[in-house]
Amino acid sequence: MQILKTVRLTKQFSRFSLFGKREVRAVDSLNLQINKGEIFAFLGPNGAGKTTTINMLIGFIRPTSGEIKLFGNAFTYKDIEIKRRIGYLPEYLQLPDYYRVYELLELYCNIFNIPKSKHKDIIGQILEDVGICAQKKELIKNLSMGQKRSLGIAITLINKPELLLLDEPTVYLDPLMIENIRKLLLKLKNSGTTVFMSSHTLSEAEKISDRFAIIKEGKLLEQGSTNELTKHISLEDEFLKKVKGDV
Amino acid sequence: MFNFLESIRLIRIISQSVFRAASKERLMFGFLILSLLFVLLSNVPFLINDPELFEGMPSKIASMQIGFMGINMFLMLMSVFIGLNILQDIFSDDNLSILLSKPIRRWHVLEGAFFGLFKVLFLNWLIMVSSLWLIIYFHTQELNANIWIGMSISLILVLIYISLVIFFYTLIPNAISGILTFFIIIAGFGVSLSKEFFSSASQSLFFLGKFGVELIPKINLLLGVSMNILGIFNIRINYSPIFFHTVVFLIALHILSCLRFNQPK
Numbered sequence: 001m002q003i004l005k006t007v008r009l010t011k012q013f014s015r016f017s018l019f020g021k022r023e024v025r026a027v028d029s030l031n032l033q034i035n036k037g038e039i040f041a042f043l044g045p046n047g048a049g050k051t052t053t054i055n056m057l058i059g060f061i062r063p064t065s066g067e068i069k070l071f072g073n074a075f076t077y078k079d080i081e082i083k084r085r086i087g088y089l090p091e092y093l094q095l096p097d098y099y100r101v102y103e104l105l106e107l108y109c110n111i112f113n114i115p116k117s118k119h120k121d122i123i124g125q126i127l128e129d130v131g132i133c134a135q136k137k138e139l140i141k142n143l144s145m146g147q148k149r150s151l152g153i154a155i156t157l158i159n160k161p162e163l164l165l166l167d168e169p170t171v172y173l174d175p176l177m178i179e180n181i182r183k184l185l186l187k188l189k190n191s192g193t194t195v196f197m198s199s200h201t202l203s204e205a206e207k208i209s210d211r212f213a214i215i216k217e218g219k220l221l222e223q224g225s226t227n228e229l230t231k232h233i234s235l236e237d238e239f240l241k242k243v244k245g246d247v
Numbered sequence: 248m249f250n251f252l253e254s255i256r257l258i259r260i261i262s263q264s265v266f267r268a269a270s271k272e273r274l275m276f277g278f279l280i281l282s283l284l285f286v287l288l289s290n291v292p293f294l295i296n297d298p299e300l301f302e303g304m305p306s307k308i309a310s311m312q313i314g315f316m317g318i319n320m321f322l323m324l325m326s327v328f329i330g331l332n333i334l335q336d337i338f339s340d341d342n343l344s345i346l347l348s349k350p351i352r353r354w355h356v357l358e359g360a361f362f363g364l365f366k367v368l369f370l371n372w373l374i375m376v377s378s379l380w381l382i383i384y385f386h387t388q389e390l391n392a393n394i395w396i397g398m399s400i401s402l403i404l405v406l407i408y409i410s411l412v413i414f415f416y417t418l419i420p421n422a423i424s425g426i427l428t429f430f431i432i433i434a435g436f437g438v439s440l441s442k443e444f445f446s447s448a449s450q451s452l453f454f455l456g457k458f459g460v461e462l463i464p465k466i467n468l469l470l471g472v473s474m475n476i477l478g479i480f481n482i483r484i485n486y487s488p489i490f491f492h493t494v495v496f497l498i499a500l501h502i503l504s505c506l507r508f509n510q511p512k
Contacts, residue, residue: 058347060348
């Protein structure tokens with residue numbers, strides 16, 4: 001079953017300068033299919049259009065053309081009920097420094113209208129899953145970059161999402177935390193959650209993804225099964241071959 | 248379907264978060280201390296007690312005038328500067344993208360920011376007016392309920408200032424929105440003068456000017472109402488049209504802000 005599908009998804013930005021207006025295609029006719037319960041690695045060099053694509057998938061920016069289908073239904077930025085079923089982690093995470101870890105997660109529990117009686121259990125479980133249980137009462141400003149990233153992942157899990165959209169989930173994390181997140185993503189996958197993650201850490205993507213897509217300058221270069229590919233060539237080599245070869 | 252109660256709930260959650268962010272603003276504490284020092288100056292007319300110095304004005308009225316000026320000036324500065332600082336954080340792409348990936352509409356964030364800012368400024372207003380009231384009570388031993396009623400007009404002005412900052416921020420999301428807000432506030436101080444000017448102008452310019460003046464908040468008239476209640480002035484003003492215009496102005500500004508902000512990039 002397809003959880004997420006994009007059909008000729010395109011985003012064009014207008015850039016204004018002294019010399020006039022210039023149109024830039026950040027995402028160009030992107031066709032993606034993500035199946036239920038799989039981990040999908042969305043790969044591409046810097047500026048390829050990964051974040052723009054994810055921003056369209058969460059309804060933060062509007063596509064210029066094309067279609068997004070989430071859970072089988074057409075999705076636009078106006079459909080907010082569907083967002084109860086997704087979790088999103090941005091690449092650059094801006095968290096309010098003056099909150100304590102527990103308080104911030106409680107704020108997101110309130111946004112999802114989760115009964116107060118369940119807050120303690122849900123938050124406790126999530127913090128244990130992401131490995132920052134000991135920092136529960138810590139002020140966010142006192143957390144390390146990696147711990148903040150883990151807290152960001154914790155926020156995405158508050159509503160037990162069916163689809164996780166993660167933009168560079170392992171950036172700033174040390175190897176121990178990366179391993180922790182890897183285990184968590186595999187655990188989520190086994191419980192039926194679909195994970196769509198963009199990443200620059202190709203070795204990590206190779207370890208955990210079921211399928212992958214490589215984009216460059218907004219265009220899809222390749223999409224397929226990670227297992228099938230890695231029988232012949234590593235994901236990193238394929239990525240370099242595709243990205244350099246298409247220059 | 249539009250769920251009113253759910254919207255109220257979400258706006259309340261966001262406003263609490265904004266309130267917390269705003270109450271951590273160092274700039275706000277700086278303004279608050281300065282405003283309290285200014286309010287403390289309202290002691291002076293009682294201490295000097297020289298009618299000639301205040302042109303025959305009773306000490307209580309002179310004291311209220313100083314407090315009135317300080318409170319209104321600092322509330323205006325606070326609304327614009329704290330508002331801008333907070334909006335820059337709340338409406339940053341990184342923060343907005345997280346919020347909007349949850350079942351929250353854009354206008355919930357906008358109204359949440361508005362109410363959060365208002366709560367913080369209300370608290371500041373309460374501290375400032377309490378200080379003024381205490382000083383006057385200390386010297387007169389009278390309850391002076393008119394101080395609270397008169398100064399409550401400043402809260403209406405705060406609503407206007409915050410709404411203007413938010414409106415301009417949805418149009419131009421940088422410091423220019425603060426400058427534009429100050430322009431409108433200054434224009435609001437000159438509403439009566441411009442009305443006089445346009446009434447003596449040609450017919451077409453009169454209509455154009457009259458329409459233009461209606462788009463500007465009646466700040467000077469609201470201040471006039473406040474001064475009347477405080478007893479600083481005793482001028483004839485019909486309060487109803489001023490309040491009606493202010494309510495319509497605020498509603499229109501919020502609708503325009505929400506319509507503008509509701510459109511993603």
